[in-house]
Each structure stands twice: as structure tokens, then as C-alpha cells.
Amino acid sequence: IYHSFYDFDDGPPPKRTQERLVHSRDFHPEVPFLEGIFLGERLVAIFTTKEYGRAWEKEFRNEPQLQMGVNLVVFALTQxxxxxxxQIDFYTEQNQ
Structure with a gap:
């Protein structure tokens, strides 16, 4: 998913509002995550607490999250x- 169109060498982009997690003894922030659900060896769903949907509806400062959305769609369409x-296979056979 991290390289299906745009490259995310360091993993998924953060939440739009997440600039940096601060760690101390008294402060334990929730660490946003992205997980895949597999059926056999096939990735069939993604679950995340990174709030990409909220970022996608914004008009600015959301480019990495939009790029991740493009990667998800391209990945799903090309598996x-x-x-x-x-559909590609069907129409290719019809036109031969």
C-alpha cells in the first residue's frame, strides 16, 4: 500500500492534527495505528485511527492523507x- 502510486518510505502519513507525540511519565497519548485485515494472504480491508476521512474532507494541509487515499484506491483496483x-480481463478477451 505504501508504494502503489505515491511512495511512503516511512510508513503511513500521520493524522492531520498529529504533529508530534509528546512522551512523559504523566502523559500517554493514544498512538494512531493502521492495520490490515487479511483473508488468507489477500489484504481485504484497512482499519485505522488516523482519521484520514476527516483529512480528506478538508481543503488544505491534507496532501499526505489524500495521497494515502490514492494509494489505497490504486492498490484495491490493481490486485x-x-x-x-x-473487468479488464473480460474486455480484453472480448476484443481479441
Whole structure:
């Protein structure tokens, strides 16, 4: 997912409002996460607390989160067995 269109060499982008997590003995912030759900070896869903949906609806300062959204869509459309891949195969066979 991190390289399907845009490159995220350091992992997923942070929450839009998350600039830096501060750690001390008295302060334990929730660390936002991104997890994948697999069916066998196929990634079928993503779950995250990074609030990308909120970032996508904003008009500014959301470019990394929008790029991650593009990566998710491209990844989903280009996986073997995806609906998009099935349609491409179907129409390729029809035009031969």
C-alpha cells in the first residue's frame, strides 16, 4: 500500500492534527495505528485511527492523507482478482 502510486518510505502519513507525540511519565497519548485485515494472504480491508476521512474532507494541509487515499484506491483496483482486474480481463478477451 505504501508504494502503489505515491511512495511512503516511512510508513503511513500521520493524522492531520498529529504533529508530534509528546512522551512523559504523566502523559500517554493514544498512538494512531493502521492495520490490515487479511483473508488468507489477500489484504481485504484497512482499519485505522488516523482519521484520514476527516483529512480528506478538508481543503488544505491534507496532501499526505489524500495521497494515502490514492494509494489505497490504486492498490484495491490493481490486485489480482479485484473487480477492476476482472473487468479488464473480460474486455480484453472480448476484443481479441
Amino acid at each position: 489480482q482478482g479485484s473487480i477492476a482486474q476482472q
